[in-house]
Amino acid sequence: MSETAAPSGPRLARWLPLALFGLFALVVTWGLVHPKDDTVPSRFVGQPLPAFQLAAATDGKPGLATADFAGKPKLLNVFASWCIPCAAEAPQLAQLAAEGVEINGVAIRDHKEDLAVFLARNGNPYARIGADNLGKVQLAIGSSGVPETFVIDGKGVIRYQHIGDIRPEDVPMLLGKLREAGQ
Amino acid sequence: MTRLLMFACLAAALAFGAPALADDTMPPAPYAYRQLDDPKLEAKAQSLMETIRCLTCQSQSIADSDASMAGDMRSQIRERIAAGEQPEAIRQWLIQRYGDYITYTPRVTRLTWPLFAAPLFILLIAALLLRKRFRRSAGAESNENEAGA
Numbered sequence: 001m002s003e004t005a006a007p008s009g010p011r012l013a014r015w016l017p018l019a020l021f022g023l024f025a026l027v028v029t030w031g032l033v034h035p036k037d038d039t040v041p042s043r044f045v046g047q048p049l050p051a052f053q054l055a056a057a058t059d060g061k062p063g064l065a066t067a068d069f070a071g072k073p074k075l076l077n078v079f080a081s082w083c084i085p086c087a088a089e090a091p092q093l094a095q096l097a098a099e100g101v102e103i104n105g106v107a108i109r110d111h112k113e114d115l116a117v118f119l120a121r122n123g124n125p126y127a128r129i130g131a132d133n134l135g136k137v138q139l140a141i142g143s144s145g146v147p148e149t150f151v152i153d154g155k156g157v158i159r160y161q162h163i164g165d166i167r168p169e170d171v172p173m174l175l176g177k178l179r180e181a182g183q
Numbered sequence: 184m185t186r187l188l189m190f191a192c193l194a195a196a197l198a199f200g201a202p203a204l205a206d207d208t209m210p211p212a213p214y215a216y217r218q219l220d221d222p223k224l225e226a227k228a229q230s231l232m233e234t235i236r237c238l239t240c241q242s243q244s245i246a247d248s249d250a251s252m253a254g255d256m257r258s259q260i261r262e263r264i265a266a267g268e269q270p271e272a273i274r275q276w277l278i279q280r281y282g283d284y285i286t287y288t289p290r291v292t293r294l295t296w297p298l299f300a301a302p303l304f305i306l307l308i309a310a311l312l313l314r315k316r317f318r319r320s321a322g323a324e325s326n327e328n329e330a331g332a
Contacts, residue, residue, distance in 0.1 A: 040284055042281070043278075043282045082206060082207045082208065109207035109255075133209060134255050136259065139277075142280030142281055144238040145238065
């Protein structure tokens, strides 16, 4: 090693561990500030609804098929009576229904009696409810849990996916998405 | 006596604890816990199921998870394989809906290429550094002796 290079080389190397530690601390802090996002969005947004035909999940409301989405933009709500956030979003669904939005339900793995109790307790904003007892429609549209709400346009194309329960502040957003889908 | 008490506590916990879980009470899908009759087809299904991520318990495969959605996915995969579909076609069907996140077999994409390139890059750097060191030690015998001591 030449004498001129000797002072600058080791001096830089001396700071390297501290610099690495600083970088590590930054990464950890960033991870703490931005918590992990567990949601798995559907890649099927923008695709037409796959063909399906579900039997009625409850007495008094018809079942649900792909053809029922012809006409104006509608909501497809994936829910279940055993899902607690689904009860939490019921007032918001009722508000959307009162605004004239047609909401079609897909009930995941639900018993008729349980669903009847759920609808009696939380209200029934649905035009139709299909029984998806094997999660087939849920998988076919790329839904990864309950509740999830899809905006379907008049041609049956999935235009938007909302993951999780609909909060009061989401209602204007969904109305906007429905209006967009109608254009 | 204590064993009996423990058993009673456990039974009570199972009896009263279960309804607190928000999960459905439907029986599992037909092929969720039932193997296909043909062992060859079952092996095909099994190897696919071990590399598909469970969406409910995201660090498990659907073969490892008891979540009802994982059961539904296993049942559908077994039925489709029994109907003659190829495992890779089913994987592609799932990727179309859930993205690459659903599969445990990473592909080289615009996002993932550094994962595959990094080991090669590190090996290259190591080779360069070692070459430098070997050259140096070959050039000056005294240095080699120092390093060996």
